[in-house]
């Protein structure tokens with residue numbers, strides 16, 4: 196909003212226009228003040244010529260957007276080499292995450308792979324072990340799909356109670372990108388999976404050599420060996436030159452810098468599926484192989500990093516929702532801590548295993564708010580409360596926390612991470 200217009204109250208009539216009657220948004224433009232200098236005086240950018248076309252061979256955002264960056268939580272990990280940063284969800288709109296803002300999670304730093312020296316290997320229970328160069332890979336039929344990648348640890352710091360103050364930190368281990376890649380099925384079919392080949396093991400070329408087991412049904416279903424994100428080459432942080440895409444399943448399985456696919460008759464029981472990425476239950480037992488990401492949503496605005504700065508009146512509440520099992524036909528929103536629920540307005544493409552955008556416009560009366568969103572996915576599953584999850588999982592879990600998030604907004608519009616019991 197243009198703060199230069201502050202003091203001019205939006206006209207009530209604007210809100211009664213057709214758009215509002217239809218349940219849509221209401222405009223809140225200021226009324227024209229003829230003497231306003233920003234209108235009557237020629238601004239600097241109209242007084243001189245701008246940069247020419249060759250000034251920025253690869254473009255970057257406006258300097259006014261310099262605060263829109265990935266951020267990390269200092270105390271969370273011992274070392275930035277094996278760490279995570281977070282997508283600034285509260286600064287984004289629509290459903291696509293810009294490449295430079297996709298959160299990063301790596302266990303051995305960003306591998307600097309020479310594409311010409313990189314090989315992808317298929318071995319194990321196959322008729323014909325194969326090795327692919329990047330150039331070989333580019334000669335197979337490719338597909339484009341938009342998928343979210345969520346780290347299973349997303350919201351993991353919130354099991355014992357509200358902790359991190361901002362959706363970037365509570366929910367920012369997610370990105371949503373259009374991938375271009377070759378269906379893994381095509382490569383496996385070429386190698387010829389033997390009848391006892393029931394699992395694959397996928398391995399990264401980075402120093403962590405991260406590996407995971409994936410059942411053959413998933414490998415032959417919708418996995419992609421991807422080399423492009425949002426149209427351009429994968430970023431080094433995201434696995435350049437090639438990563439595995441495992442739609443709807445936990446981010447840990449999306450091996451970056453993919454170098455090897457071994458076919459076997461049973462899972463490998465790798466570190467990342469025994470010591471890590473298992474889910475502790477209240478009774479002390481742990482669940483393994485929680486692959487699918489359950490439906491989840493979060494309100495991105497307002498939120499602790501994005502307070503309500505305009506005072507009372509019409510405001511746009513927005514957020515994102517996703518499910519590893521399909522689409523999100525519906526999101527409910529409450530502004531009073533669950534006393535009343537309203538169906539949010541979905542906007543933007545609704546794609547399988549992709550992020551969805553929702554909006555709820557309301558006339559804020561200036562009193563405190565308790566904001567929550569609740570996603571419904573295409574299987575009929577409804578996002579649970581944190582306490583419903585804790586009843587089964589206890590408070591000492593890390594992974595797969597898809598509970599409903601609450602933001603408290605005070606009279607000043609300042610938002611805070613809270614829980615209501």
Ligand SMILES: Nc1nc2c(c(=O)[nH]1)N[C@H]1C(S)=C(S)[C@@H](COP(=O)(O)O)O[C@H]1N2
Pocket residue numbers: 297298299300301302303344345346347370398399400401403404405432433434445446447448449450451452
């Ligand atoms: N080779 C390799 N692949 C990896 C990792 C890694 O450390 N090394 N981290 C995994 C984890 S835990 C997650 S959540 C995702 C993160 O993907 P991103 O960095 O594109 O966000 O990559 C996965 N793939």
Ligand SMILES: [Mo]
Pocket residue numbers: 300346347348446447
């Ligand atoms: Mo992860």
